[in-house]
Amino acid sequence: GSADCVFFIPEGFEGDLVAAARAGESLPKLDVTYGAGTMAAALSSAEASRWISLAGAAAALEPTASNGDVAKAAEHAAAKRAEVEIEQVKVDSTAAATLESYFNFGAYAIISSVIVSVGLVFSGMNEPERVRRMDAGPISERRRSLAVFAAAAVITVCIWFVSSMMGVVGFAGAVAEVGVGRVCLALAATFALACTPLAVGFALSSLGAREELLNGVGNLLGMLMTFLGGAWMPLSLMGSAVQTVAHFVPTYWVNDAIGKALASDLTSTVLGDIACDLGVTVLFAAAIAAVGLALSRAKSRA
Known part of the structure; x- marks a missing residue:
């Protein structure tokens, strides 16, 4: 010694x-x-x-x-040494990790709840007897469809709001440490995610799905999407095949945006990456909604 x-x-x-x-x-x-x-x-x-x-x-x-x-x-x-600078990160890593974990796992509640609730609204309004009564009314089919979709969108917003506010209120201390602006970006990511189950519910109702099928698909899809998004286990611990498949689900892009919003310096590059993640997420919803619209039109013509 x-x-x-x-x-x-x-x-x-x-x-x-x-x-x-x-x-x-x-x-x-x-x-x-x-x-x-x-x-x-x-x-x-x-x-x-x-x-x-x-x-x-x-x-x-x-x-x-x-x-x-x-x-x-x-x-x-x-004797020569490179100049080294130490950058102090303002965001508390524990607080950011707590909020990121909640939002990642909260995606399951949003996905399953929105699919079931929205699917029941659309399928209920597509009942043959109800459709015949509404066709006899003075409101056009287009206006009626827009009203039903608006009602489904309101339900989606309510589910997203309740799920998100539970985390914001429950982890108020973490929100204060991370910053309101960062948390708002994370909430925007979860809202973009909520558009996907809204589109899924619409597509399933176009196929004539009922409550049992909606419940099954909602729970199964919620667990699968959160798993591939990295909520249950970090994607870095999974195989390359799983990591590749994960890119084809919106939760991967949403969780990436949440992680960058909560734990990274909000430079123009980081904000651009977050905007790209949200754009990809919305495209998933648009693609599924387009499929549902095509199925609905084909069913009405038949």
Whole structure:
């Protein structure tokens, strides 16, 4: 325990070092014994290895230089250090991780609830007897469809609001540490996600799905999407095939946006990445809604 590190330098080491460097061979190494302070010993050993490499480079670059000149050149090079700046992150990592975990897992509640609730609204309004009664009324089919969709959108907003506010109120301390602006960006991501189950509910109702099927699809899709989004287990721990499939579900992009919004500096680049994630998420909803609209039109023509 009297020394952190002891180096054993064999006789003639300097000559062997210079000769090996100028001959293009591997440089000789020192034998090292660590003391009680392993961290300090490791740093000392790394510093010695760096000096040997610099001395070898100096000997190879100056073939006629003496051993003393090689040592001086190595010492001069070793004295140079790169400038290092420490950037203090303002966001508390624990608070950000707490909110990110809640929003990621909260996606399951939003997806399953919206699919079931919205699907029941659309399927109920598509009942043949109810459709016949509404066709006999003065309201046009287009206006009636827009009103039903608006009602479904209101239900979606209510579900998103309740689910989100539970996290905001329950983790008010974390919200205060992270910042309201960052949390609002995360909430925007969850709102973009809510558009996807809205479109799924509409598409399922166009196929004539009833409550049992809506419940099953809502729960199954909610668990699957949150899993592929990385809520249950980090995607880095999964296989490459799962990571590739994850890119084809909106929760992957939403969780990526939430993570960047809560834990990254909101530079223009980061904001651009978040906007891209939200855009991809909305495109998922638009594509599914287009399929549902096509199914609905084909069913009405039939």
